[in-house]
Amino acid sequence: MNKENAKERVSSLALMFTVGCFLQCSVLLMGNISAIAKQDSWLVIAAAIILYLPIFWLYIKLADLFPGKSLIEINEKVFGRFLGGAVSILYIVHFLFLSTFNTRILDNFISGSLMPETPAAAILFLFLAVCAYAVRRGLETMTRYSAVFTVIVLFVMIMNMVLMGKDMKLENFMPVLSLRPIKYVQAVHSQISLSFSQLVVFFMLFPDLKKPKELKKSFFWGFLIGAGTILIVEARNIAVLGGFISLVTAPAFEAFRLINIANVFTRMELFYAFVLIMLLFFKVSILYFAFLRAVQQFLKIKSYKSLVFPAGAIILCLTLISFDSSIDTNSWEGTAGPFLSLFLEIILPALTLAIALLRGFRKEKEATV
Numbered sequence: 001m002n003k004e005n006a007k008e009r010v011s012s013l014a015l016m017f018t019v020g021c022f023l024q025c026s027v028l029l030m031g032n033i034s035a036i037a038k039q040d041s042w043l044v045i046a047a048a049i050i051l052y053l054p055i056f057w058l059y060i061k062l063a064d065l066f067p068g069k070s071l072i073e074i075n076e077k078v079f080g081r082f083l084g085g086a087v088s089i090l091y092i093v094h095f096l097f098l099s100t101f102n103t104r105i106l107d108n109f110i111s112g113s114l115m116p117e118t119p120a121a122a123i124l125f126l127f128l129a130v131c132a133y134a135v136r137r138g139l140e141t142m143t144r145y146s147a148v149f150t151v152i153v154l155f156v157m158i159m160n161m162v163l164m165g166k167d168m169k170l171e172n173f174m175p176v177l178s179l180r181p182i183k184y185v186q187a188v189h190s191q192i193s194l195s196f197s198q199l200v201v202f203f204m205l206f207p208d209l210k211k212p213k214e215l216k217k218s219f220f221w222g223f224l225i226g227a228g229t230i231l232i233v234e235a236r237n238i239a240v241l242g243g244f245i246s247l248v249t250a251p252a253f254e255a256f257r258l259i260n261i262a263n264v265f266t267r268m269e270l271f272y273a274f275v276l277i278m279l280l281f282f283k284v285s286i287l288y289f290a291f292l293r294a295v296q297q298f299l300k301i302k303s304y305k306s307l308v309f310p311a312g313a314i315i316l317c318l319t320l321i322s323f324d325s326s327i328d329t330n331s332w333e334g335t336a337g338p339f340l341s342l343f344l345e346i347i348l349p350a351l352t353l354a355i356a357l358l359r360g361f362r363k364e365k366e367a368t369v
Helices: 003-007 012-065 071-079 081-114 120-137 139-144 146-163 181-194 196-204 212-247 251-257 269-299 305-321 326-334 336-358
Strands: none
Touching (some): 012 139, 012 146, 012 181, 012 212, 012 251, 012 326, 012 336, 071 081, 071 336, 081 120, 081 196, 081 269, 081 305, 081 336, 120 139, 120 269, 120 305, 139 146, 139 269, 181 196, 181 326, 196 336, 212 251, 251 269
């Protein structure tokens, strides 16, 4: 392990909250799932959590087989220098795309719901400048705030459910299982591919864990925190919005708009918007870091920090020229997105593990700091 990595050690607790925070950001993608599954979207998310567990095992098994190694290093060991390099390039492009896509989601949300007259370039520049600053400070600094962010999210979620208790109706969950089976398959596939399986980026963080033996426990509980939050928020959305949930792009935000307590507690959606932007900042920073760490290891350069600002400029430019509107991002989420994610985040890691086992790889001795 190089000196830079040795300085950035992540505690097991920080990893758990980082994974939870990363997934909690997916509440902004619920519009796509809700449009497909409508009032049954909570069942879709519950099914996706269960069906993701074998993929979770796959990630843990691969990380356990190569302790202290990132995805780029694993690729080189399993596939060899040249083929492994080609596979790593796919992941580098994928991490860059995820950074760009999630930055575009931020712009869609702010432009569509908060500040429609503000130029996209100004919003994105400020957002990415803050992300670049966080990434340059280092992984340990970023993950340190994950616990605070998670507590804020849970507090807002509980406060919202208390304030909206009178607006929740059980009949909004009816009818149950009224859609064609293909709709449920499509929705579960989207939820796993576009949300849960993006956790593949954490292979770029695993080598920095202080206690590698606690990886499985930290990763699992982080997944449960994030996925559980998504499930509860979507159930709340259905209880409040009912069938209307399939007609809005940001159900959680729209549910918050309805809060009005004696004309005193109003415009609470602005507070919720702040939380969503905070989560997006955190998620994009992690993706940004994963992209830079992957490039650093692929090019075998000493530090990723010299690449932070050039990479930020690339992400900014790609965000501005890709996906003209939320219609385009929603279209991608419903068409090519789930299948590309399925290949890069599930099929390719499974193939990597299978080849590693066939080639007789055994668990390596854990690297010492």
